[in-house]
Amino acid sequence: MYDIDIDSLKNIYMNLSDEIYIFDTTLRDGEQTPGVALTVDEKIQIAQKLDAIGVDKIEAGFPAASKGEFEACKEIKSLNLDSTIVGLARSVKNDIDSILDADLGYVHTFIGTSPLHRDYKLKMSKETIISTAVEAVEYAKDHGLTVEFSAEDATRTEKDFFFDVYNEVSNAGADFLDIPDTVGVLTPVFTHELISYAKSVFDLPISVHFHNDFGLATANTLIAIECGANQAHVTINGIGERTGNTPLEELVIILNTAYGMNLNIDTSQLYSLSEFVGRLTGIKMPVNKPIVGDNAFAHESGIHVHGILNNSSTYEPISPESVGHSRKIILGKHTGANALKSKLKEYHIDLNNEQFDKVFSQIKTLGDKGKCVTDDDLKAIALTELASARETLIKLKGLGLMCGAAVSPTATVKLEIYGVEKETSHTGVGPVDAALNAIRYLIQDTMDIELEEYNLEAINGGTDALADVFVISSDNEGNKSTGRAINDDIVMASILAVLDSINKLLLMKKI
Ligand code: KIV
Ligand code: ZN
Numbered sequence: 001m002y003d004i005d006i007d008s009l010k011n012i013y014m015n016l017s018d019e020i021y022i023f024d025t026t027l028r029d030g031e032q033t034p035g036v037a038l039t040v041d042e043k044i045q046i047a048q049k050l051d052a053i054g055v056d057k058i059e060a061g062f063p064a065a066s067k068g069e070f071e072a073c074k075e076i077k078s079l080n081l082d083s084t085i086v087g088l089a090r091s092v093k094n095d096i097d098s099i100l101d102a103d104l105g106y107v108h109t110f111i112g113t114s115p116l117h118r119d120y121k122l123k124m125s126k127e128t129i130i131s132t133a134v135e136a137v138e139y140a141k142d143h144g145l146t147v148e149f150s151a152e153d154a155t156r157t158e159k160d161f162f163f164d165v166y167n168e169v170s171n172a173g174a175d176f177l178d179i180p181d182t183v184g185v186l187t188p189v190f191t192h193e194l195i196s197y198a199k200s201v202f203d204l205p206i207s208v209h210f211h212n213d214f215g216l217a218t219a220n221t222l223i224a225i226e227c228g229a230n231q232a233h234v235t236i237n238g239i240g241e242r243t244g245n246t247p248l249e250e251l252v253i254i255l256n257t258a259y260g261m262n263l264n265i266d267t268s269q270l271y272s273l274s275e276f277v278g279r280l281t282g283i284k285m286p287v288n289k290p291i292v293g294d295n296a297f298a299h300e301s302g303i304h305v306h307g308i309l310n311n312s313s314t315y316e317p318i319s320p321e322s323v324g325h326s327r328k329i330i331l332g333k334h335t336g337a338n339a340l341k342s343k344l345k346e347y348h349i350d351l352n353n354e355q356f357d358k359v360f361s362q363i364k365t366l367g368d369k370g371k372c373v374t375d376d377d378l379k380a381i382a383l384t385e386l387a388s389a390r391e392t393l394i395k396l397k398g399l400g401l402m403c404g405a406a407v408s409p410t411a412t413v414k415l416e417i418y419g420v421e422k423e424t425s426h427t428g429v430g431p432v433d434a435a436l437n438a439i440r441y442l443i444q445d446t447m448d449i450e451l452e453e454y455n456l457e458a459i460n461g462g463t464d465a466l467a468d469v470f471v472i473s474s475d476n477e478g479n480k481s482t483g484r485a486i487n488d489d490i491v492m493a494s495i496l497a498v499l500d501s502i503n504k505l506l507l508m509k510k511i
Pocket of ligand 2: 029180182209211240241
């Protein structure tokens with residue numbers, strides 16, 4: 001399929017314009033996302049970052065809407081960024097005056113045109129709508145503004161009236177005709193029809209502003225561009241009213257990679273910008289969001305990881321670096337040996353074949369239990385395995401217990417620590433606690449330990465059951481290690497499990 005030359009496809013199926021303008025409306029439609037409100041300062045920071053990646057136009061807000069919106073537009077304009085700063089205005093004189101007062105040079109003015117908007121919202125006749133739109137465009141032009149006009153709900157407007165409105169505002173001096181799919185009802189074929197029609201009847205540059213109610217905003221915008229649209233309205237992360245607008249990062253990457261179009265956008269900052277906008281708006285991206293989601297370059301299955309390690313293009317359409325993202329190899333039940341080897345290599349952990357097999361099987365077991373193995377889990381499992389194969393530094397040499405109704409449980413413990421025998425007695429709330437207190441005391445010159453987890457299971461029931469004790473201990477540097485022991489005596493199993501984990505911690509320190 002890819003031996004078909006994209007240029008011939010362009011010639012046959014597309015009417016691509018030489019230049020596509022990226023009109024970012026994160027600060028206007030994006031801010032209309034339910035629950036999102038940005039401060040003036042936050043808007044300024046986002047505008048600076050949008051400018052830094054090279055978007056052509058930034059719709060900074062709706063100055064007539066509030067004092068804060070006005071201030072944000074004015075301040076962003078005063079930064080003298082390379083991007084053109086746009087403000088939204090209804091087709092009314094007051095709104096356009098706010099654009100002028102905010103020192104903006106470019107207005108995006110709109111009025112609803114569909115029967116629903118005419119009858120239920122504006123309660124205006126078709127004639128009044130046209131005259132209102134024309135007056136607004138003329139007023140803005142008379143005051144020296146660049147004018148982009150939108151017929152709100154254009155895609156649910158009758159074809160004849162659609163033509164009349166855009167035709168009249170064109171004659172009134174509009175510079176750009178923007179076609180909003182206000183409630184996201186377009187489909188690819190309908191988009192094709194509509195934009196081809198608009199391109200054939202109007203001489204002005206055509207812009208599109210598509211919403212994502214049916215999940216088609218990116219696809220429809222792409223088709224509009226294929227049909228000759230000159231500009232696309234987009235937002236970072238696709239935020240916007242309801243289900244949002246066309247995501248900038250998706251459109252730009254598709255145009256770059258699939259069509260070889262250079263939009264002069266610095267794509268290497270897309271991931272950090274997505275994160276930034278996500279943080280300020282509180283709208284986090286789902287893990288499977290194209291381009292910027294956490295899983296956009298994450299791989300778990302053994303087959304995929306094997307391919308990726310040989311050549312990342314096998315399972316990635318673009319490199320994570322090209323959008324400032326990073327690749328993640330996830331360990332779990334689908335993990336293959338190659339993925340594990342590459343992770344171990346990344347952490348400079350050398351395991352022999354037997355140790356490797358044990359770690360591999362532990363990861364699969366955890367995966368089967370529905371757990372995702374994090375990098376920290378892997379390090380703990382692998383280092384524990386590595387440590388357990390080494391010498392025992394602290395050995396239990398003796399244990400005596402005294403329990404009874406009239407006395408505190410007392411344990412006498414004898415340990416050999418690096419070849420030197422030491423013994424002490426301690427009390428505790430029970431015999432296990434007493435023995436652990438004694439161990440802690442004996443090893444205090446070597447390390448401080450905390451018991452993070454203690455798990456006791458009886459193997460095969462009955463009073464003669466074997467005790468299977470599993471512990472996780474940590475030292476004062478935050479290192480953690482597991483320990484396990486099976487014994488027919490609960491106290492003995494507990495002490496041996498704790499000593500097992502202590503020995504592993506000591507060995508880890510030497511690695
Ligand atoms: O979606 C829409 O119709 C809009 C208008 C303000 C253009 O955002
Ligand atoms: Zn919109």
